[in-house]
Amino acid sequence: MHFSDYPLDSSLAYLSVNPWFVTGLVEGEGYFSMYKDYRKKTAFNIAFTIEMLKRDQDLMVKIKNFFGCGNISFNEKKRYL
Amino acid sequence: MAAEIFPLTKKKGTCKYSVTSIQDVVKYIIPHFSKYPLRGTKYLDFLDFSKGIHLILEKKTLNDSSAISKNVETILDLINNMNTKRIFNSLFVPTHLTGVPLDPNYVSGFIEGDGSLILELNGTRKYRMSISVDQHYNNYTLLDSLRAVLNIDSLLIVNKTTGVLKISKSGDK
Numbered sequence: 001m002h003f004s005d006y007p008l009d010s011s012l013a014y015l016s017v018n019p020w021f022v023t024g025l026v027e028g029e030g031y032f033s034m035y036k037d038y039r040k041k042t043a044f045n046i047a048f049t050i051e052m053l054k055r056d057q058d059l060m061v062k063i064k065n066f067f068g069c070g071n072i073s074f075n076e077k078k079r080y081l
Numbered sequence: 082m083a084a085e086i087f088p089l090t091k092k093k094g095t096c097k098y099s100v101t102s103i104q105d106v107v108k109y110i111i112p113h114f115s116k117y118p119l120r121g122t123k124y125l126d127f128l129d130f131s132k133g134i135h136l137i138l139e140k141k142t143l144n145d146s147s148a149i150s151k152n153v154e155t156i157l158d159l160i161n162n163m164n165t166k167r168i169f170n171s172l173f174v175p176t177h178l179t180g181v182p183l184d185p186n187y188v189s190g191f192i193e194g195d196g197s198l199i200l201e202l203n204g205t206r207k208y209r210m211s212i213s214v215d216q217h218y219n220n221y222t223l224l225d226s227l228r229a230v231l232n233i234d235s236l237l238i239v240n241k242t243t244g245v246l247k248i249s250k251s252g253d254k
Binding site for chain 2: 018019021025027028029030033054057060063068
């Protein structure tokens with residue numbers, strides 16, 4: 001049986017992500033970073049990031065909607081994580 | 082309907098979701114991970130990250146220059162000892178989650194992130210399907226609980242010096 005013969009439940013596409021799924025994904029692909037802003041004497045920048053291959057951009061949009069904040073950006077040249 | 086097949090691994094490009102606003106992190110990100118905690122070594126990075134943000138916010142209320150430089154020192158110290166710079170003296174055990182079972186959704190999220198699903202030709206007529214997750218040796222406890230949930234007999238230590246652990250399960254068809 002070819003994989004395309006399996007019916008894909010189109011209703012799945014509209015499901016929002018489960019909070020434990022988000023934690024599991026971050027355990028694998030997320031990172032928390034802090035760094036010194038060297039332009040200013042005592043300033044720091046922070047970032048919470050999840051980076052995946054471009055094919056997963058739909059998932060990134062779901063994660064953004066889940067948290068209700070943040071931004072999505074692309075790096076066209078990078079191939080591996 | 083013919084399926085379109087993309088050579089996924091050959092496609093370039095990554096997609097990044099990031100939150101850089103301290104206000105948003107305090108309001109949305111920290112509460113999520115307090116309610117649904119991480120279980121691996123990343124939990125420690127989350128704790129340091131939260132502590133750092135607390136200190137960054139505290140700095141804004143300080144006036145005394147020696148208090149400010151002490152605050153900055155403490156933040157720099159956190160930065161220099163988190164993520165890849167963290168040194169482990171013993172294996173990390175998630176005591177904050179003792180007795181809390183792995184949620185199935187956590188398992189699928191983790192495999193989405195760090196797992197691989199493999200289909201390969203085994204000999205000429207047989208196919209082998211396998212699921213595999215690689216982790217750093219420090220995450221032994223996490224991978225071992227994943228192993229139990231997936232009903233896999235043993236953990237495979239690929240290389241203890243570089244610290245790669247693997248669980249994999251396969252079946253022939």
